Amino acid sequence: MARIRILQSIAGLDFSWVVGDVVEVDDEAAAGWADGERAEAAPDDAPVTVAAPSTVEAEDDGADKPFDPTAAKVDEVLAFLSTADEDEALRVLDAEAAAKKPRASVLKERDAILAAARERAAEAAGGTEQQAAEKAADTSRGGGRAEDPETRTE
Incomplete structure (x- = not known):
């Protein structure tokens, strides 16, 4: 462990240091941190005046590690993918495909998993892609003030 003396006030989610x-x-x-602007190296015998953030513990507990499908059971992988966004789902599916023994029970659901992730993203953004298009069309005609846009049938 090394000691640093703060030269500029610095704050983060779990710490606050002053000059x-x-x-x-x-x-x-x-x-x-000790770049000569934000902080500098302090002697080993300098008294510590404030506790360091708990980032070391957070890294060690695995909370920051990405989900590894090869270390999980099929039902755990599918449960994780049922809530993942599209980018994370793609990463996990690609990791599964690249595994020594890729599991067909996960990979055969690829298209459905990605479609569900897109649907969740669309709902979070205010509706499905179709609903967003209908709302935009309604707004462009001077409408768009109602809760539900006018819908079209094909």
Whole structure:
């Protein structure tokens, strides 16, 4: 562990340092912060004035690690994919396909999984793609003030 002296106030989600604080951080973090502008290296005997953020513990508990489909059972993979966004679903499906023993029970659902992810994204953005198109058309005609746009049938 290395100690740094703060030269500019710095704050994050789980920490706040002000000018003059001495913080003990891991060597990698110290190298990043001690750039001569934000912080500088402090002597090892300098008293620590504020606790360091808990980023080391957060990294060690696996919370920041991406989902690994090869380390999970099929039902766990499918459950994860049922809530993942499209980019994450693509990453997981590609990782599954690249595995030593890719599982067909996951990969055969690829198109349905991606379609469901797109649908969830559309709903989160205010409706399905069809609904968004109808709302845009209604608005362009001077409407669009109603809760539900005028719909069309083909």
